Each structure stands twice: as C-alpha cells, then as structure tokens.
Amino acid sequence: xxQKMDLKKPASLFEMKQRCEYCQQSFExxxxxxxGAMFISYALNTALFIAVWLGLEIFYPEYSLSLLLTLIVxxxxxxxxFFFRISRSAWIAIFIPYQASKETR
Ligand SMILES: [Zn+2]
Numbered sequence: 001x002x003q004k005m006d007l008k009k010p011a012s013l014f015e016m017k018q019r020c021e022y023c024q025q026s027f028e029x030x031x032x033x034x035x036g037a038m039f040i041s042y043a044l045n046t047a048l049f050i051a052v053w054l055g056l057e058i059f060y061p062e063y064s065l066s067l068l069l070t071l072i073v074x075x076x077x078x079x080x081x082f083f084f085r086i087s088r089s090a091w092i093a094i095f096i097p098y099q100a101s102k103e104t105r
Pocket of ligand 1: 022023025
C-alpha cells in the first residue's frame with residue numbers, strides 16, 4: 001500500500017502506491033478519500049499523549065510541564081509516519097473488505 005520507507009528521502013514516508021499489486025484495487029478511490037483517516041490519527045495521537053503522560057507520572061513524578069510537552073512533541077514527530085500509515089490502512093480497511101482471492105474489481 002505504501003512505498004518502502006527510505007530515511008534519505010523523507011517524502012517517501014508518506015508516498016502511496018496507486019494500486020494494489022495483487023488485486024489492482026485503487027488506493028485512492030476518490031479525491032479526499034483519506035480525510036476520515038485524520039480522526040483515526042487523532043485517536044492514535046491522543047492515546048500517545050496519554051501514554052507519555054502516564055509514563056512520566058509513574059517513572060518520573062517530578063516532571064515539569066515543559067518536559068511533558070517536549071516529550072509529547074518529539075514522540076509525535078517520530079511516530080508521524082507510522083500513525084499516517086496505520087490510520088490510512090485502517091480507514092481503507094473499514095470500507096473495502098479484504099479479499100484473499102486475486103479477483104480484479
Ligand atoms: Zn489487493
């Protein structure tokens with residue numbers, strides 16, 4: 001669904017293939033298809049923020065607000081390509097069911 005990650009080409013982290021190489025399903029069925037994936041990404045980031053906050057509460061209770069915010073920003077940036085891919089994959093999986101056969105649509 002996505003191009004291979006190449007850290008020398010940061011744009012490759014967000015590039016998608018046009019079609020599935022097995023069943024030719026389009027990965028962009030209509031313009032703006034992945035708008036709703038934003039909400040999945042939002043949920044993932046909220047879970048990340050809560051995890052970072054709980055981690056600090058448990059392992060370093062004397063943390064300051066600036067440390068908390070710095071850790072949240074750094075972890076959100078590092079995980080951005082992963083959350084992007086997970087949320088888009090989840091979004092398309094909601095509407096286009098998986099088919100094990102190689103039938104073309
Ligand atoms: Zn396919």
